[in-house]
Amino acid sequence: MRRKARDRAAAEKAYDQAASHCLPHALVSKPADDGITTWAGLPFALLFLEWEARYPEEWTRHAKDWGWKQWLIRELATADHDDQVKAKLIDLVDLVVQRPYRCKDREYVRVARAMDGAELRGRLHRAHQSGNSWAERHAGYVLWLLDRPEAPNTRHVWRTWLAGTRTC
Template sequence: MDTTWEGRLGWTAGLVADDPVVRVRAQRRLTVMRRLMYAALRRLYAVPGRLDDPERAGLLAHYRLRQSFCFPEGLGPKEPLGTSACLPYLIRYLEWEVRYPDEWYATAKDWTAKEVLLRHLTREFADLPVAAKRRLVELVVLVIRREYHVEDVSWARLARAVDLPEFRGRLAELDDGTNAVPAKRARFLLWLLDHPEAPQLQRIHWHYGRYPQPRRRTGRQRSRR
């Protein structure tokens, strides 16, 4: 059994293919992989005892192996993303949600995974390869153009970390001066890039276009200084 990244998750390229037939085939494979994973988990739970007991330890190892062939369960980035073989597959999972959200939702919806993976990318964006940065910029632009989805604020947080000069150009192209949603979002992100001192972005800011402002000190807080 090939347990390299490509051996385990190379087939996920089909999930973002242009050909719908290829995407359906990949979704069916993911469904099978997940059934095997959950079957392994049920076998683990069916055996009582400590996890370090030989029988349970073997069942646990088998479950983790099955888990590693699933999406997004098989990602689990631990090493620096800039040098990790996990990076292309991590971005692919996010690309799948952006390009084919209905298929993602029906097959492998995981809002927590989306938020956690985007948080990893935001924290380590500066150290990512240029090709990965540019791919993420393309995905941010697609997110700006679409209707709001759960945890899209995490994409806006990622946008604040983008250090590519062409990103501002892409945002300027989207801002046509109208009140259309993509134009307002582009202006919003340009403002965020110009105001790195602004507080952490919350969902209400991105969803309603409210610009985050520093908290005002109360009289009691000022008196403590």
């Protein structure tokens, strides 16, 4: 009987390992002690956020989960990533600043602060001068926050910034 239990446990472990690389299990199976950079679900998490950024209406119909979006963004903003993941995160910030605000988009400031550099700032400056009124405001605000790492990213700060001088 013990052998059956061991075999079953080994089979369950192998199944869980394989499932951790497939949807939807990969998105919900991140062990607490694993870093985000080694998480098997990282490609799916990036795809989930890109789906929301590029196709918000479709995402809302089929996958809407604001809490999950917020959690993923916060996790991704606190880790060291390879160049490919950094490029994807910069793309996401660029996409988000160029569209009307959606729930939890403010969390992307965390990503911008973590990915701050010439590539991101160049894109933000282009968005700020794009002629798209939302992109101009949003990118300007993110640039302003990047220059002030001590400033909190709150609704109050956003409203105060909007009411005042909006220069980068």
